[in-house]
Amino acid sequence: MKVLVIEDNESVCSMIEMFFVKEGIQGEFIHDGKEGYERFLNGQWDLLIVDWMLPGMDGVTICRKIRESKYEVPIIMLTAKDSESDQVLGLEMGADDYVTKPFSPLALMARIKAVTRRVHYISKNEESANIIETNHFKINKDTREVFLDGEPITSLTPKEFDLLYYFIQHPRQVFSREQLLDRVWGYQFYGDERTVDVHIKRLRKKISTSTHSFFHTVWGVGYKFDETVD
Template sequence: MKVLVIEDNESVASMLELFFMKEEIEGEFIADGLQGFQKSLSSEWDVIIIDWMLPGMDGVTICRKIREAKNTVPIIMLTAKDSESDQVLGLEMGADDYVTKPFSPLALMARIKAVTRRYQNVNKGSQEDKGILKTQHFQINKNTREVFLNGELIANLTPKEFDLLSYFAQHPKQVFSREQLLEQVWGYEFYGDERTVDVHIKRLRKKAGVENQPFFHTVWGVGYKFDEES
């Protein structure tokens, strides 16, 4: 596994470097944001870990630019910011997950394995499955990772939004708790912040909804369901 870490805190970088050695992970550490962004585009990575506050270019900008370059590599944000608005911003810019400092290396390792496992499973499925998933309003191409709503391409879905929409479309009208969605779509058992799911549902409603028909419904006290008829 090759992991790029863009982090200017020497103690955090040193801790991760030692842990990566133990886990036999090939890690490259860069302290400058602009240099880190350039490195993210020049090599193939299994996952990129980005600190929020960086010299040269901040982590949110790096994340946004990586996605603008059509790079679907899994991204985990490291942040000392714990406000909901900050976490929402990171996810909206295309991050797959975030970890709030201070953090346990074991917890971060679980997130790394989860996002890379999910990414690999999606790619494997894309190679094996030649079909296109069609629902009443959606056409989902798993090979090209394109989604059409009533024949119109939804051009700005993030990788995780695509995964979540695809999962819902394969399980119409089935109600899922936030914990179940985290486990099935993000790939790890829940021990973090449920707002990760809420943010992605909110974004899907905005990007993949039509007037008076959000498709992604809240089931109060339980979670969410995908229903094109209600």
């Protein structure tokens, strides 16, 4: 795994690097936001870890610019900001996960594994593809392509894709926020369950049509995906 870390605190970088060595992760560490963003553009990365507060360019701006450019690399944001509004902002800008300082290196490693576990790559010579087709959607798990009524949807973040794929696999089933965090995020989430709400809100904006919203809130329980109702 090749990971770019954009973090201006050298002590934090040293701690992360130590655990990267233990886990066999190839890490590159940049201490300036603008320099880190340029390095991201000029490399191939399996994961980006970015601090919120950075010289040159802040982490939220980096996330936004990456998502606007349609890059699908998973992003974990590190920050000393722990308010609900800050977390929601980070997720809205495209981060897949949010780790508040100070943090346990072991917990960060668990988050890294969970975020990257569901990002799949296939070679050009792969003959088979894991494809689901419904009345409105065609979704390829291996190439991570999504088509809505024949038109490609190219703006999904990796976690949005994972969430949509999971729901399409389980049409009309109702899932609580806790179940979705466990099954899509892949670990017991100890933060704010609004993470799910933010991702559902973004998916609704990106895939809803004039006749279908697809994602439905089941009050007091959670969410379900249903193509059969508007």
